[in-house]
Amino acid sequence: MLGVFGEASSLNASERAHVLRTVAEHSKLAIVAGITSIAAGPAIAEIENAQTTLGPRLRAVMVQVNSARSQDVIEHLQSIHASSDAPIVLQDYPKSSGITISTSQMITITKHCPFVCAVKSEAPPTAVAIARLTANTDLSVFGGLGGQGLLDELTAGSAGAMTGFSYPEALVACVSAWRRGDRDVARAELLPYMPLINFEQQPGIALAIRKELFRRRGIFNDAAVRAPAAEFPPELAELAAAHLEHVETEAVIR
Template identity: 45%
Template sequence: MTVQPLAPGVWGVLATPLTPDAAAVDTASLTRQVQHYVRIGATGLTVLGVFGEAARLTPDERRTVAATVAAAAPDLPLVIGLSALDAEAACAEAANVLDVLGRPPAGLMVHVGSPDPDAVVRQLNTVAERTGQGIVVQDYPVVSGVSIATADLVAAVRRVPAAVAVKSESSPSPPAVAALVAGLSVPVFGGLGGTGLLDELAVGSAGAMTGFSVPEGLLACVTAYREGGFGAAREVWRDYLPLVNFEFQAGIALALRKHSLVHRGLIDTPAVRPPAAAAPEALLPVLREHLARTPHASADRVGR
């Protein structure tokens, strides 16, 4: 197969908007969210990632999400997330959605499924060979439950010819990103809500792949770093960082970000599916304070 490394920049990780009772996917809101990413100039989109609650969607709902995004962003490259750690199950997830895209994805994002680099090589090569797609290797131990030493991950990715990128979300992220960049020829992206973005850029990351509710800030920071270096990016990023930190709270990050997206007019309701927790009511006024002071985020009702 012929694969291309992911382009550097900002790959937005999409939330999956739900109806108020969380019983179904809200495709109108999803379309509006995607169209916003198109308008602001995102490099690409990540569909069915952790932020997209993919593990809590039915196979039919995953197809709906993939088809909706592909139709709303016909010119943007798409990374499709796979939730399963087992290679066979991951291949089944991929087969369920690939036919509705209308074009090949830029890559399939696959969680590292073992701390053993040999097992990881078998896992990733199996998915690549069975699907015929490039692989974005996702190292996110908090979600997957799998911790792999960074040196072992480097060794594994080197043996995966179809690797097109690594998404590094192992804390602390900047040292991991630095080691991956030094040891690999494919681009390395940070995630974790953008909490380490500036430092990740400073050690060589290719950009951001995350679901921060104000992706304009991610784009501004990455562009400023590319054009003016660390100092310029720091000046830009400091206006967004309080909201980045507020949204990325363990256990309630998803709900907080969805509330932010509702505030911005990008989705209609903040509903999440268990085991995700709803946002505490006491924090919603604080969220509004942050949004009011964040560029692009104050009740602008974008897309309305």
Template identity: 50%
Template sequence: MPTNPLSPGVWGVVATPFTASTMDVDEQSLANLVRHHRSIGVTGLTVLGVFGEAVRLSTAEKRAVLQVVVDAVDLPVVVGASSTSLAPVIEEIELAVEVTGDRLAGAMVQVNTPDPRLLASQLDTAHRATGAGLVVQDYPLVTGVSIGADALAEAVGEVGSVVGIKAEAPPTPPAIAKLAARTRAPVFGGLGGVGLLDELAAGSAGAMTGFSFPEGLVACVDAWRAGGYSAALEAYLRYLPLVNFEAQARIGLAVRKEALRRRGLLAAAAVRAPAPAMPPSLMEQLDRHLAAVDHVEK
């Protein structure tokens, strides 16, 4: 199994679609969504992350999601492990290895302790048990665990199997600057792309996040590579109002799924409880944002 550092660029974070009537996994919409990502030139896909509602899926559903993705496209995948405890994390990684095989670019695991030595030990144990390269996700909003960038760099530096870092502990730019300087693992920003320009300036390798127009993320990262800040700003500016709109606390997932539905990429915008649905009062404003982006896309 490959344990090479993740390639730079955009690793599109994939939503898990559900049917409106039964809330079952909508495999056809999922296949449509990942094919769209492939068509716009993403580097790879991130599946079963927070945006993929992995914590609300059964093991059988996780297996089905992974199978649909690897059958639909030939892209490398990062697969999230939703637990923060070592034993179930290993089980989740084993499932990813079983289904995706050599398509697995990395298993994404959460920082679950502020102690760098303990974190390094747990990462090493997970790798030795599964053989998978690891993407370390620092996302205290979800886990409730905060670790400083220096401590995270120390932990990652002790584990040769870390193939990437996903930095989502605000403020992300200074954290990314430290991590990029002190580790050999590529560092990716998340949080819906709100800080993408500043994260690229700080040394990130790209984006690993969900957005209803992932082509905007690709355009920004490609422009940064070709022409630096000015080119990236020009490419990304048109998308920023929608990026900001989708970043609303608590309802961001529902907003993004509704946007994907209106783009024709999902059949329904359903989210599983306890995630709240999108407020009807915001539908008109979403239409305005989508119309503005659609206009510049055409």
């Protein structure tokens, strides 16, 4: 919870706690909370807020790479862990953080930080990064980016994807089939949704598109986004409807 799709960077501490409490009330799953701050002090404050809100339901926190220098990231994570004792999912997402770091540096960081329990790899080409991470660490590595590279990432050794998509059940079906060893089924589960996945991932308006599609599916009551995010463009209304009609038709046929 509290990732990019959750607009966590636009929420205050009270709102973040409300989101976490709501999730805890409606799910029995262990929870990983996203931490938006890239400075240690504010990140620790976010973690303390999540720990106070969730207690033992909080399994880990997801912290972004905050420097292009591996030693800086190591010291940053060690400071956070020393203060919070929380297991950390390390997120490499340059589009969000503005920070680019090599995969070899990511491997170095994980080896110096045994409390890192997983990696979320969102630096394209993701399949290359995931293949190198899984070959050189024992950690679970997850993809993201709306599921655009999910099949390639699974082939490269990913454990799945942590990402927003207006049909999350399609991602679940794909990963579940893959874990059963049914690669052809996994591909068949995802392929009908690929045009919609690409439609959602348009730069600058991806969040608004996804929220509008959730609204049209009857899952959200409101598709509003918080500033500075861009609103859903009305010019895409008919195209969005066509995409939804296509995937719903495919679901019925299958």
